[in-house]
Amino acid sequence: MNDDDQSFIHNNCYPSVVRGPDDGVISVDVSRDALVDSMTDMSETPIPPDIIASVDTPGEHEENEKLTLAYERLYDIPKTIVERFSDHIKYLDISHNKITNLDALVYFKSLTSLIADDNPITENCYLPPLPKLELLWLNRCQITSLYPWVGKLKESCPNLQILSLMGNPAAPSYFNGGTFYEYLQYRLFVISQFPSLHHLDDRRVTEDQRLEAQRLYKRPFFERIVKPAGLSQIVNSSVTWNTFQNKITTLLGKDKQNRNLLI
Template structure:
């Protein structure tokens, strides 16, 4: 493959990690990578792809505590059908590591409740509001664009929740230094929406050609 190509598919290769020779050969210039249907759980290999703007890693073994390296160029991230169950932990990592992310898809993860995996409509709405409030650059979440009204509502709801959590922490620990509130220490009623749900329907990932 010549270095004028920027898309590579390693889908359906039963990989648990990327071969070092592949990363050394393509890492410095590759900008689109499809890893659908593999067994990848460790994302540290992404440090070898500084120009990557599209990562499709559907149907793998990504868990809630998977750590992303700093990815300044990443715009599109597909993580459908993985093992992500803790929304707060996972989104916090993405928000810090991917400052230019525009398109995120997490369908059929336990942390992303929807009709497809047994979630209620209200759980789906709250999931979207939380993610939108934490990643300001996001334009599309799953299969739906984010409009101005939805973004405004998400920011209003989670700003209010964080303020309430901060006040509660101050009342119970006067004089102590509190960490900034996250999804993990918001009201129980809010966190309840993001508890693991059963999985259901299968949805195929995008296949890229090279």
Template structure:
């Protein structure tokens, strides 16, 4: 018989609500803690929307990895948001989600979109050129980014994105989706134990954000004041 999970409580201005199976953010957390929370981790749930996220009006960092969000997710205005992770969701149209992110979070500097159907990347066996073109398109759409996925945005990429990023939109093809599904299937039974207990480790501020396990995307990004 498994032990009941303790109720999430803030640690300073950080709140971790991980692995609870929520499809919607419970309004009670917003009422209790929303005003003081700056860093919110909602990974490893089953979120299909971001209803009630507007109660966390002062967020600087939002982690939404391993949920059920699509490109149609509605973001409220997050003028202070600096960091956004939406890895391993169901985003299939890059244009729509980037429009929404850019409009809602104009001061965003750190973005990670790994393992979404719309995002070719080397973790699911796509060619380096596909991933490079994807990076140029995202940087063109959100030119203030310092990090995209696990890698710093370089001056060369910024120049290249300005020159041709508009024409680098990757196709969200069935091949990408099928490749991701096949690799997930190969992980299969080995990952069940990993998935049963979310292995999330989040360090906010001047930080490393990472989690361990067979489905890990590795270091989402490493933020270092000296970079």
């Protein structure tokens, strides 16, 4: 992290987040194994042991590329954590918290793996550019609409290889009341957006699935789906998966039973 980035963090916290002058982590009390954090509505948040070790022995954290903040009751990624670890962390686990905004990840330039399961993250939460990110877990969040969220995710993380969205309303399965046909549509649509994806949810992406995804969701076909509303109108609004599915079903009509949807 360069001096400009550090200055920006100190003065502005994170982009698009308005906070008071005293917001953020204001002190680290290593003797009590806690950080005093006014960013979350809590007086203090326990620090994982690896963070304590890094505070006690400055300099050693350069060799540690993994950071776990799971089950810390966080509403945001603390500013002190960003300042101390963002320049070298490659694996970040923020699962089982109450985080809804991921803007702070813009400073994690080396991040290759992000675990964010069980957070109230919705389709209105867009990831900042993370070109090195290869693994992303967003299981059991609150994502209800795939479009345009998946397209934005593709722009931010073009090199994703492993993606898991299980347990979200936008990821139909037998576990949340979805039908097998809905699951196939969801799976093929997501695969069509990420050429480098080789694992989606709990299953490997096969070459047959990739070919079928390209056949169903190539651009001319997709443009027919969104008409007559028009692409610009769709892009600027949230489209539910049920609406998207109904458009596909109407277009395919009688061909539905003859299509070779592979899994």
